[in-house]
Structure formats: structure tokens, C-alpha cells
Amino acid sequence: MFLSVVIPTYNRLPILEKCLRALEGQQYDPEVIEAYEIVVVDDGSTDGTIAWLRQNAADFPHVQLFEQQHMGPSAARNLGVQEAQGDTIVFIDSDLVVTSRFLQAHGEMLRDGQLALGNDHFFTYGRVINTANFDDPTAEPYKVTDFSAAFFATGNVAIAKHWLVEAGLFDTGFQLYGWEDLELGVRLKRLGLKLLKAPDAVGYHWHPAFSLEQIPKLIDQEIQRGRMGVLFYEKHPTWEVRMMIQMTWLHKLLWGLLSLGGRLNENTMAPLLQWLIDQGKPQLALEAARIFLNWYNVQGVYDAYAETQSK
Structure with missing residues (x-):
């Protein structure tokens, strides 16, 4: 070959x-x-x-x-x-x-x-x-x-x-x-x-080790991923795709609870994330940041979906 x-x-x-x-x-x-x-x-x-x-x-x-x-x-x-x-x-x-x-x-x-x-x-x-x-x-x-x-x-x-x-x-x-x-x-x-x-x-x-300076870009990527997820669903409107793009009540509930309705965010979690980074655990800090990153993603999905429904 x-x-x-x-x-x-x-x-x-x-x-x-x-x-x-x-x-x-x-x-x-x-x-x-x-x-x-x-x-x-x-x-x-x-x-x-x-x-x-x-x-x-x-x-x-x-x-x-x-x-x-x-x-x-x-x-x-x-x-x-x-x-x-x-x-x-x-x-x-x-x-x-x-x-x-x-x-x-x-x-x-x-x-x-x-x-x-x-x-x-x-x-x-x-x-x-x-x-x-x-x-x-x-x-x-x-x-x-x-x-x-x-x-x-x-x-x-x-x-x-x-x-x-x-x-x-x-x-x-x-x-x-x-x-x-x-x-x-x-x-x-x-x-x-x-x-x-x-x-x-x-x-x-x-990829570079996680740092707080990366957070704005990561948030933007999650919002973009939410918008592209809706395009994905429009092409293939199945439950499997909804699960993949996190456009279900389960994901909304899960990340809403874990982020305390968005109260655990890039600002409130910054001290903890920086402490983990200072302890030589940037990967653990990134995993913790996924609490609010996934919340941004779910919000991005539903915002984009609402836009498509209003057209």
C-alpha cells in the first residue's frame, strides 16, 4: 500500500x-x-x-x-x-x-x-x-x-x-x-x-502546559464548538449527535450543577487553578477548569440552537 x-x-x-x-x-x-x-x-x-x-x-x-x-x-x-x-x-x-x-x-x-x-x-x-x-x-x-x-x-x-x-x-x-x-x-x-x-x-x-492566560481562548473555542455542534445536529438530527454535542437536558443539568449555575467560573476558580499550577499540576488544573469550560460549551450550543429556531 x-x-x-x-x-x-x-x-x-x-x-x-x-x-x-x-x-x-x-x-x-x-x-x-x-x-x-x-x-x-x-x-x-x-x-x-x-x-x-x-x-x-x-x-x-x-x-x-x-x-x-x-x-x-x-x-x-x-x-x-x-x-x-x-x-x-x-x-x-x-x-x-x-x-x-x-x-x-x-x-x-x-x-x-x-x-x-x-x-x-x-x-x-x-x-x-x-x-x-x-x-x-x-x-x-x-x-x-x-x-x-x-x-x-x-x-x-x-x-x-x-x-x-x-x-x-x-x-x-x-x-x-x-x-x-x-x-x-x-x-x-x-x-x-x-x-x-x-x-x-x-x-x-x-500542547503548552495549561496556564491562566489560555483561558479566554479556551472559552472562545468552547463557544465556537457549541455553534458548530448545532451545525452538526442540523445535518444529522439524531439523539446520538445531541449526546455528542451536549445538547440534552442531562448535560445542561450536569454542568449547571457542577458549575453552580456558572458561579464557578474563570474568575472565581482562578486562585485554585493558579495554586494547582504552582504545585506543578497544570493538567489537573485544566481538568478542574473543564467545569466552567463545559458550561460555556452547553450555553453556546443552546444559544446557537435558539438562533436557528428564530430564523
């Missing part, structure tokens, strides 16, 4: 370099993987990503670079799929650093799945481990909080290209934060595709 690793990127040059160097160092069996390419789609970066990639092209012989104006990850992934030469697409994000046998692990599971099922009605989903360790991201152990129940998430997934084309690729209407990959997952599930886990296909998702 010929793998095309599709990576959208936007202003992430420092971690993108680590991402690409890890992909260039892949160890694989030619009987499993014939060849691979790395399709980088720059989504209008302003941090010198394009110039750096061109200046260092000799270090990245597998990279094929494409550019677009800033239109978001859906459009970037669609361009990557359209330009990809491989029969199989591997989606990762540009802040993911993979192990040396990452592609081999996906390839083996794709091969074994084909033999076991007698068809290619499936995709493989690798393991994503979150880390704030920029110097050595692959040193992070797997944690309970790294578990994901998502059906189709583009942080680490491999799928035959023709299924993406048949499903219609990503909906570029999802221009704000969230849900574009899970929405495509609903369409793939309707085509009869199954998820096969590939736990040895490990990627380390780097």
Missing part, C-alpha cells in the same frame, strides 16, 4: 518541525508499505512555515507542500486528499509527534483487517497521548485522560482514499472550532465502515 500522510498546519512551525522529522524517520516493512509521502497543506500561516519548508526541503524528501488561503482545517484536509498520490490516507495534526513504527503499525492493522474481514470496509484509529513536554514529547506515558471514544478523529487515523471521496470529504461549512471530523465519521458509518483500533500507532499530541 502507498500511504499519504495528510497534515494541515497553521502557525505551528516549532512543533511541525518535530512532527515532520519523526515522519521522515519511519521504519517499515516494504512488504507491508510500498511507499509513503507526507502531504503538508499550509492554511495561510504567517509564522514563516512556507519559507522554512522550502529552505529545508532537502531534509524532508517525503514532503509534498501545498498552500491555500486561511480557510480552516476542513478545506486544508480536502486539498490534501485531492493532491495525495497514495491509495490510503493517514490523517494527523501538525502538533503530533509519532513513533518510528507509526506507519508500520497502521499498515499492519490495515493488512490484517483486510484479511480478517475480506474487504476494506474499515479504518484504523491509533493512540493519541497528550503531552506538554516539548523537548521530549514521546517520553509521556499514557493516561486515563488520553482515552477517546470518538468514532473518527483526524488526530491519528488511516483510511482508504476512495471511502473519503465516496463520503464527500469534509464539510467546509465547519469553519469554526470543532466537529468537522466527527461529522464525516457519521457519513462513513452510514457507508458501513467499522473502526479498528491500532494501539501501536502512537502519536504524542503536544
Whole structure:
């Protein structure tokens, strides 16, 4: 099989370099993987990503670079799929650093799945481990909080290209934060595709350690995710989607109670969060902050839904 690793990127040059160097160092069996390419789609970066990639092209012989104006990850992934030469697409994000046998692990599971099922009605989903360790991201152990129940998430997934084309690729209407990959997952599930886990296909998702300065951006992302969640529900008005986007009385009650009706918020919880950070526990602080972040998300969902009903 010929793998095309599709990576959208936007202003992430420092971690993108680590991402690409890890992909260039892949160890694989030619009987499993014939060849691979790395399709980088720059989504209008302003941090010198394009110039750096061109200046260092000799270090990245597998990279094929494409550019677009800033239109978001859906459009970037669609361009990557359209330009990809491989029969199989591997989606990762540009802040993911993979192990040396990452592609081999996906390839083996794709091969074994084909033999076991007698068809290619499936995709493989690798393991994503979150880390704030920029110097050595692959040193992070797997944690309970790294578990994901998502059906189709583009942080680490491999799928035959023709299924993406048949499903219609990503909906570029999802221009704000969230849900574009899970929405495509609903369409793939309707085509009869199954998820096969590939736990040895490990990627380390780097993000800065949590700090109070990040809170305004995180709140904005939750509000955006709420709005995009309503778009998701409009396309697929099912109870399953309502549960996914937290548009149920249960979620409203849960996060309303946990946040004391919004009284536990970014202001009232700031001293506790800063104390946890000072104790060297930024991840625990982030988990605590999810009390009010989820409350903002639920409010965003219901506000956006009310707007659609009033039109």
C-alpha cells in the first residue's frame, strides 16, 4: 500500500518541525508499505512555515507542500486528499509527534483487517497521548485522560482514499472550532465502515502546559464548538449527535450543577487553578477548569440552537 500522510498546519512551525522529522524517520516493512509521502497543506500561516519548508526541503524528501488561503482545517484536509498520490490516507495534526513504527503499525492493522474481514470496509484509529513536554514529547506515558471514544478523529487515523471521496470529504461549512471530523465519521458509518483500533500507532499530541492566560481562548473555542455542534445536529438530527454535542437536558443539568449555575467560573476558580499550577499540576488544573469550560460549551450550543429556531 502507498500511504499519504495528510497534515494541515497553521502557525505551528516549532512543533511541525518535530512532527515532520519523526515522519521522515519511519521504519517499515516494504512488504507491508510500498511507499509513503507526507502531504503538508499550509492554511495561510504567517509564522514563516512556507519559507522554512522550502529552505529545508532537502531534509524532508517525503514532503509534498501545498498552500491555500486561511480557510480552516476542513478545506486544508480536502486539498490534501485531492493532491495525495497514495491509495490510503493517514490523517494527523501538525502538533503530533509519532513513533518510528507509526506507519508500520497502521499498515499492519490495515493488512490484517483486510484479511480478517475480506474487504476494506474499515479504518484504523491509533493512540493519541497528550503531552506538554516539548523537548521530549514521546517520553509521556499514557493516561486515563488520553482515552477517546470518538468514532473518527483526524488526530491519528488511516483510511482508504476512495471511502473519503465516496463520503464527500469534509464539510467546509465547519469553519469554526470543532466537529468537522466527527461529522464525516457519521457519513462513513452510514457507508458501513467499522473502526479498528491500532494501539501501536502512537502519536504524542503536544500542547503548552495549561496556564491562566489560555483561558479566554479556551472559552472562545468552547463557544465556537457549541455553534458548530448545532451545525452538526442540523445535518444529522439524531439523539446520538445531541449526546455528542451536549445538547440534552442531562448535560445542561450536569454542568449547571457542577458549575453552580456558572458561579464557578474563570474568575472565581482562578486562585485554585493558579495554586494547582504552582504545585506543578497544570493538567489537573485544566481538568478542574473543564467545569466552567463545559458550561460555556452547553450555553453556546443552546444559544446557537435558539438562533436557528428564530430564523
